[in-house]
Amino acid sequence: MHERAGTPARPEDLVDVEALVRAFYDRVPDPAVPAERVAFGTSGHRGSALASSFTETHIVAITQAIVDYRRGQGTSGPLFIGADTHALSAPAMTAALEVLVGNEVRVLVDEYDDYVPTPALSHAILTWNRSPRADAEGRADGIVVTPSHNPPADGGFKYNPPHGGPADSDATGWIAARANELIEAGLAGVNRAEPSAVETYDFRGRYVDDLENVIDIDAIRRSGLRIGADPLGGASVSYWAAIRDRYGLPIEVVNERVDPAWGFMTLDWDGKIRMDPSSPSAMAGALEAAGRFDILTGNDADADRHGIITPDGGLMNPNHYLAVAIEYLFGHRPGWRADAAVGKTLVSSSMIDRVADALGRRLWEVPVGFKWFVPGLVDGSVGFGGEESAGASFLRFDGTVWTTDKDGILLALLASEIRAVTGRSPSELYRGLAERFGDPAYARRDAPASPEQKTALGALDAASIDADTLAGQPVTAKLSRAPGNDAPIGGVKVTTADAWFAARPSGTENVYKLYAESFRGPEHLALVQDEAQAIVDAALGGSS
Template identity: 75%
Template sequence: MNDRAGTPAQESDLVDIDALRAAYYDLKPDVSIPEQRVVFGTSGHRGSSLNTAFNENHIAATTQAICEYRAGQGIDGPLFLGADTHELSGPAMTTALEVLVANEVRVLVDAFGDWVPTPALSHAILRYNNAGHPDRADGIVVTPSHNPPADGGFKYNPPHGGPADTDATSWIAARANDLIADEMRGVRMSEPSGVETYDFRGTYVDDLENIIDVKAIAVSGIRIGADPLGGASVNYWAAIGERYGLDLTVVNPNVDPTWSFMTLDWDGKIRMDPSSPSAMASVLTHKDDFDILTGNDADADRHGIVTPDGGLMNPNHYLAVAIDYLFRTRSGWRPDAAVGKTLVSSSIIDRVAESLDRRLWEVPVGFKWFVPGLIDGSVGFGGEESAGASFLRFDGTVWTTDKDGILLALLASEILATTGKTPSQHYRELTQRFGSPVYERVDAPASPAQKTALGKLDGDAIGATELAGEVIVAKLSRAPGNDAALGGVKVETANAWFAARPSGTENVYKIYAESFEGADHLKRVQSDAKSIVDGALDGA
């Protein structure tokens, strides 16, 4: 934890916007250098122009690769294009438009020149594709999500509306790097013309009544505070309050590409993470001014929930409350609709699902795994421990296939309006029934070779039989829900578990751990986890 975590940003913490924009155009990547290649993580390609990791050639080549990919897949409908409030999102969107138009792709951008949250783009793709058109739509959202102000991000969402799978992103990244290596000779660009528009905000906001009980919220008169954290949801929250007659205040309507109004995150960086107490410190000063106070990151795919009686909720705690509430109130969902969670989310969700007599569907890290189930209604709710989730409409049909932080924030108000209890109160009641887990993620050093070995590690390679004094009951390297590789391992006992995964950007591996036996027991779990993983890696 940095000494300045949770304190206001100072002038020295702010990125030089002019230098950032100039570097986007001036610096040319060399893809023989790994750090300068196009690399798609779970949420697209990300990097800073200052490090020659997110520059004009990256975006032009990636967009050209997307044009070729969609043509090869027979995707010939419109492409929805939106961007968040990061400084690099503007020039990257312009570059993408120049390539898309030159490749004769029908492009739809926001009708009012507004920023476009990730969930609004997913909603637009699905709305078009479910309307019976003979062609299929897809989309690009230009965002690095909650990343610092110096970063840019570029994400492709195919016709299913959610994050592209590895097959698609691997092909797109490889083709983009080939184009860059060939000095961009295969990239077509022209001045944008004939670009169509789409009302992302109005369409999304008007449809919310089909998934959230906005009438109950309005009738209750609860006071809602929404902080967009300088992100793309800023005008959406104002529109939601006006459209549905809610007592809703946009706590901070400011948009500043340096994010100078933020408090520093745990590591001393500016990061728009609504689930981080350090990043949300300034928001938390308004805790007692509202009945429900929420935050979103820059592209509004993450949520943070603040209550007067509980402060900022741990994301795992809120997911458990949301699941318990939704599966008890959504009578239009399929009776066999499952509870979807990633394997590094809290096990209190397992206990909640069992009490609801609902199937638990555990998948690896990455929201893309929930997409098929949300589309066909076999998964009612999909959530990640990193404060990202979505769920079905009242009638059991798909809403979005990407994370929706606006939706989850509104759900907190519905829960209070219809039950008279805050999500924090509901969580305390859940712990009285199921126990109170302690959860933490820590990092441990690992060489590139060790990270590779961990990513391929088989659970059977772990020889330990006990974890923190309890008998190990499962050693997993594949997800129970869909048998997909975890890219790491998870070890479980009756009252605790840990999961270990290599970092995609640093020479560390991540240890997620949880115990229902208290903080001291959690420390033992973490210590044993490191010994177990290190031992397995030494033998690999």
């Protein structure tokens, strides 16, 4: 923990926005340098112009690659595009529009020149593709220009195909390879034109008007709750005001400031500015206002993540809130399929497993990445999909798809619905779950790993794990493929009756991420973590 974590940012902490944008246009990446090549992680290509990893060259190459990919897939409808409030998002969107228009792609941008949250773009794609226009004019897809909660110097670029969610690894692998080819060729083959021939779309109005089909707005309105919403300077800032005005809800937007340097933020755990609504350090400013509200929520820069603050519990651990949301939703959505499953990533809390079992619902455990939930949300076979990193979405009242990307606005509104309908805060409801199922201790630790060791960990087979016990308990499962869909997890997971750990390599740093949980308390969790690191090190052929 950094010594200034949770304290207000100082001038010396802020990025020079002018220099950052200048670097976006001036720097040319060297394709011989791995860190400067196009690389899609779990949610798009990310980098910084200051590190020559997110530049105009990257964006025009990626956009041309997306044009080539969608053409090869037969995607002939409009492409929706939106951006968040990061400093690099606006110039990146302009560069992308030049390529899209230069390739005669039909493009739809925001009608009000507003920022576009990730869930609003997913909603737009799905709305178009279930309308008769999709048959007549072709299926739509989209681009979100955002690095999500990452620091102000970062940029991000994400492609969402016609299913509305994050592109799968086959698509992103093809796009990245094609983009790198274009960069190596000096951008020969990239078509650009003035971005004048674009259409507009009311992302905000369409999204807000449809919320009554997924959230019990009437219950919230009748409750008289005091509700606060902190956009953390992100794309949801005007959405919360629109939700308040459209439905007559008692919502106060506690901070309407948009600043690409995020000078109003408090520093995250590592001393960086990071708009993570699930981090107590990043949410320190919002926590000061908690006493004024029955429910206070936060969103990150593209509003795909949520943070939930209650007067009696403070900022909720994301795993805790996911468990509460699941128990509530599956008890208050009779229109969902009787066999609709509970979706979770394999590094999310096992509290969710116990809740799903008590509900009599099938648990659908998948690798890290929201893209894995897309098929189940589309066909209604998965009622809820959630990640431990505070990202989730769920179905409409009638059991049909809402969004296929994470929706932090939706999960924030759900907290108010839960409080209004049950009369109890999500924090109080979680304490009830802990009394019934046990109170787990959960943590993530980063351990050093060389690039070679990271590659080895990503390809590790469960059979390579020799341990038969973990922290005094017999091992019940060793996994290198997810139980829900048999997809490779890019690492390993080991479980016992009361504990588990999972290890997977970081996509950006020379570390591996070690997730662990124990229902026997913090001391047992520490033992699990220490033994887990030794087990992984041994499997990798020595100490990392």
